[in-house]
Amino acid sequence: IYDIAKEVLKVYPDLLKMSQEKAISICRDFAFNMILKEIKEDLERFRVIYDSWYSEKSLYEKGKIDKVLSILKEKGLIYEKEGALWFKATAFGDEKDRVIIRSNGEYTYFASDIAYHYEKFNERKFDLCINIWGIDHHGYVPRIKGVLKGLGIDPERLKIILIQMVNLIEKGKLKSMSTRKGEFVTLKELMDDVGVDAIRFIFLSRSLEAGLDFDVELAKKQSQENPVYYVQYAHARICSVFKKAKEKGIEKIENTKINWALLSGKEEIELMKLLEEFPSVVEASALYFAPYKITYYLLDLAKNFHEFYTNYRILGEDENLTHTRLALCLACKNVFKNGLELLGVSAPEKM
Incomplete structure (x- = not known):
């Protein structure tokens, strides 16, 4: 607040x-634009891009709320x-009816939520809407689904994903946080400390129903204990193999020299089986809104690749075997x- 106040006084x-009325209006608009700008910058850096930003205020200005009421x-x-x-929410399975306009004339958040969803389905013609809410909003689900049913909209067209809270662990201890205390x-701050890749990968390594303990020290480690480092290192390792292959005069893999029958080792076969699973893992991840399936898969693939790399000589004397193993590495x-x-994480060529 102090920072915003200083900026307002500069302008x-x-x-x-x-x-007082004019000053409050100026401060409100200035703070809104300044905070929104920072949010957009942080999200863009975090590789989250929204195609459309929607103003709740516009629902009132365009008469959308009065229309749906x-x-x-x-x-x-x-x-x-x-x-x-x-609103007669109990008629649709909610535990009690819900206030839309308070006795003092103020609209509740529920009023704007009704108008927003109605506009999405009936005017913007969405087939499916996906809302991501914190677990503390679970009680809000029956009323919003109920009002959609009341408006003649199939509630199943609204998918509500409830996500658990994240606990931050620093130096082995749970970090105490309270928005009321400003803690x-x-x-x-987290991006500055551990980087975007680590945050995205670790955040996406749990199912939505499971809580997450984000270990800051672990996220900064450059070892196999750090899941994102472990996967990225496998990619970088393969890039290093191809660099060495070029140094040995192998500019590209020759298809005529590939013979998959030469790969008979346990680790080689396991690796090929895993590679075949990738399309179905991506499909399941999309169908069940579960990106963690891709994260788990990549960790498993990295484990198998590192074992293959340790146990087999990729650039050997046998030309056909070399090209076949290089083809496996390329895959x-x-x-x-x-x-x-797909996870929004980079794939570095060297580490």
Whole structure:
């Protein structure tokens, strides 16, 4: 708040001489734009890009809320009680009816949520909407699904994903955080500390239903204990193999010299079997909204590749065997790169 106030005074040095109403309006708009700009910059750095940013305020300005409330009123799904306007949420399985407009005339968040979802389905013609909410909002699910049903929209077209909270571990201890006390770690601070790749990979290494303990020290380690390093190192290792192959005069893999029957070792066969699974892993990850399936798969592939690399000589005397093992390495390299790209994680060529 102090930082924003300093910036406002730089732009509006006469702010304190203005009327209270005008000054508050200027401060509100300035703070909104400044904070939103920082959020967008942080998300872009985190490789999260939104195609559209939607203003809740526009729902009021364009009359979207009044429009949807009139529809609910026509359907007999809202009523007045104690000076407030209520939605008959109990008719759709909720534990109690919900307030849309308070007795003092203020609209609740529920009012704008109703209008926003109605506009998405009925005006912007979404087939499926996916909402990602914190687990503490689980009680909100029945009312939003109920109001969609009341509006004649199939509730199954709204997929609500509830995610668990993240615990931050520093030096083996749980970091205490409280937004009320102003004690918290921002995404920007975490990116500065451990890097984007580590955060994305580790965040995506758990199912949505499972909690996550984010170990800051582990995320910074350059060893096989660090999952993202372990996978990225496998990709970099393969790039190193091809660099050495060029130094030995092998500019490219010759298909006529590939003979898959030459790969009969346990690790080689396991690696080929794993590579064949990749398309089905990606498909399952998409169908079940479970990117962690790709993370688990890449860790398993990295483990098998490192074992293969340790136990077999890739650039050997047998020309056909060399080209065949290089072909296997190339397949692994492509899968590592594609898998990491799907997770929004880089695939470095050297580490």
